[in-house]
Amino acid sequence: MTVMAQHTSQMSVEEFEELAAHVAKRFDAVRLEFINGRVGVKGMTDGNHSEVIRWLQECFLVAGTGLWLYGGGELGLRVEKYRKGRALPDAVLAPRGTFAGKGDWTDTVGVLMTVEVTSYDADTHRRDREEKPLGYAEAGIPYYLLIDRDDCSVTLHSDPVPDEGYRTAVKMSFGAKLSLPEPLGIELDTQELKQYAG
Numbered sequence: 001m002t003v004m005a006q007h008t009s010q011m012s013v014e015e016f017e018e019l020a021a022h023v024a025k026r027f028d029a030v031r032l033e034f035i036n037g038r039v040g041v042k043g044m045t046d047g048n049h050s051e052v053i054r055w056l057q058e059c060f061l062v063a064g065t066g067l068w069l070y071g072g073g074e075l076g077l078r079v080e081k082y083r084k085g086r087a088l089p090d091a092v093l094a095p096r097g098t099f100a101g102k103g104d105w106t107d108t109v110g111v112l113m114t115v116e117v118t119s120y121d122a123d124t125h126r127r128d129r130e131e132k133p134l135g136y137a138e139a140g141i142p143y144y145l146l147i148d149r150d151d152c153s154v155t156l157h158s159d160p161v162p163d164e165g166y167r168t169a170v171k172m173s174f175g176a177k178l179s180l181p182e183p184l185g186i187e188l189d190t191q192e193l194k195q196y197a198g
Contacts, residue, residue: 010037013084017105031073034086036131045073045090045119048196052117052147053091055192060093063186067112068096076105077114079135081162087135091115093143093184112183113143118150133157137165143184149197154178154190 011019016034023031053071060069071091079085086105091114098110114136116128128146136144137160144157144166152174157166158181172178174193180186 011039013086016086021104031088034084035080035127035135036085045117048149049090049117049119052149052193052196053115055196056091056115056147056188059186059188065183065185066095067093067184068098069093069115070099071115075099077111077139078105078107079132079139079141081138085135085139087114087132089114089132089136090117108139108141111139111141113145113180114141115145115147117147120149134165136160138162143180145180147193152194152197154188154193156180 011034013034016039019039053069057069057071060067069091070093073088073090075089075092077087077089077092079087092111093113093115094110095112099106114132116132118128128148133144133146137157140160140162142158142160146155146157148155153171154174154176155169155171156178157169159167161167170178172190174190174197176190178188178190180188
């Protein structure tokens with residue numbers, strides 16, 4: 001769950017990182033994001049949200065692609081134009097070891113795909129369907145997978161273009177099989193997601 005707050009004065013990235021570090025030390029269940037010039041609070045997720053991430057991790061493990069799905073919203077990425085945004089994706093797909101020795105907010109080199117699972121909060125539309133896809137595309141991340149529990153669909157965004165977002169989006173309803181192209185190289189049978197929609 002993320003709640004975005006509007007601020008009248010523009011916070012610098014450095015000020016945000018200092019604030020985020022302070023909040024992380026004081027509150028175990030709260031982490032901050034900085035998307036499109038706004039501070040967002042990423043709080044606890046519900047059990048079904050966690051099961052969706054577990055399902056996706058299992059899909060990649062079983063497929064044996066050699067890629068690892070880092071989950072749990074713990075990995076901070078520098079996103080948006082000139083890396084001025086700071087996002088906590090629900091999951092990040094990258095080769096094992098990509099983030100070894102990196103700090104709290106890492107660049108996106110090696111990231112093949114980010115994943116967001118919608119939450120039932122007021123700003124999920126703006127955040128997961130508008131702002132984050134644009135930020136991930138501007139950072140050059142090849143794929144963005146949106147697992148949308150509101151309309152029971154999965155959407156694979158691809159072909160990132162700076163200042164425009166992703167040119168291509170393939171959307172399918174829960175229950176369909178979604179093929180993820182190379183180098184992802186697996187087919188997701190989304191039938192199981194039907195039980196996590198609520």
